[in-house]
Amino acid sequence: GNSVTQMEGPVTLSEEAFLTINCTYTATGYPSLFWYVQYPGEGLQLLLKATKADDKGSNKGFEATYRKETTSFHLEKGSVQVSDSAVYFCALIPLIQGAQKLVFGQGTRLTINP
Amino acid sequence: NAGVTQTPKFRVLKTGQSMTLLCAQDMNHEYMYWYRQDPGMGLRLIHYSVGEGTTAKGEVPDGYNVSRLKKQNFLLGLESAAPSQTSVYFCASSQLGTGYKGRNEAFFGQGTRLTVV
Numbered sequence: 001g002n003s004v005t006q007m008e009g010p011v012t013l014s015e016e017a018f019l020t021i022n023c024t025y026t027a028t029g030y031p032s033l034f035w036y037v038q039y040p041g042e043g044l045q046l047l048l049k050a051t052k053a054d055d056k057g058s059n060k061g062f063e064a065t066y067r068k069e070t071t072s073f074h075l076e077k078g079s080v081q082v083s084d085s086a087v088y089f090c091a092l093i094p095l096i097q098g099a100q101k102l103v104f105g106q107g108t109r110l111t112i113n114p
Numbered sequence: 115n116a117g118v119t120q121t122p123k124f125r126v127l128k129t130g131q132s133m134t135l136l137c138a139q140d141m142n143h144e145y146m147y148w149y150r151q152d153p154g155m156g157l158r159l160i161h162y163s164v165g166e167g168t169t170a171k172g173e174v175p176d177g178y179n180v181s182r183l184k185k186q187n188f189l190l191g192l193e194s195a196a197p198s199q200t201s202v203y204f205c206a207s208s209q210l211g212t213g214y215k216g217r218n219e220a221f222f223g224q225g226t227r228l229t230v231v
Binding site (some may be wrong): 009 | 149158
């Protein structure tokens with residue numbers, strides 16, 4: 001089946017620290033991969049995505065590279081800010097015909113301290 | 115641009131009561147989804163729809179029913195609420211089809227926090 005595994009949280013960092021949130025997946029074929037962010041009290045927003053192997057998604061200083069060989073899509077940011085405090089979800093859409101449904105990881109809560 | 119709108123935002127129900135959550139999208143998307151979010155479990159798909167008049171079961175459909183009478187609306191019903199249905203419910207929509215490139219972003223509503231006592 002299709003599944004996503006994220007590193008367990010919560011993660012607490014100081015401002016300007018380097019961030020990595022690990023994400024690995026299991027899927028048939030080559031799925032599309034996503035990172036969604038949920039700020040306090042809000043719904044999920046798409047942060048970045050990659051649709052094929054070796055693609056790098058980037059947005060707001062965050063990056064993630066689609067690694068087929070390690071089935072991973074780790075989220076990174078070089079210097080985090082307090083405003084990055086949120087819950088981050090890794091997700092995939094399997095590459096199949098017909099209905100395409102997002103499969104989410106369990107989420108990683110990130111807190112950035114000033 | 116409203117995007118995906120969920121109503122209500124908060125609700126408290128007594129065990130055994132019924133209610134309907136409404137999701138409306140103004141992006142002319144074909145696909146709509148209902149997820150529930152529980153601590154440590156991410157989002158789990160309850161039901162989804164691939165177009166007007168269609169519905170299908172997701173990962174955790176028991177205790178819920180849905181209807182998609184109009185393309186822009188997707189209703190989630192709880193016929194007899196149970197405390198295990200206490201959760202945050204998210205609706206999402208996307209313009210997905212058999213060709214996936216560039217058309218597979220899902221847009222989410224702000225959520226409905228439901229408490230069943």
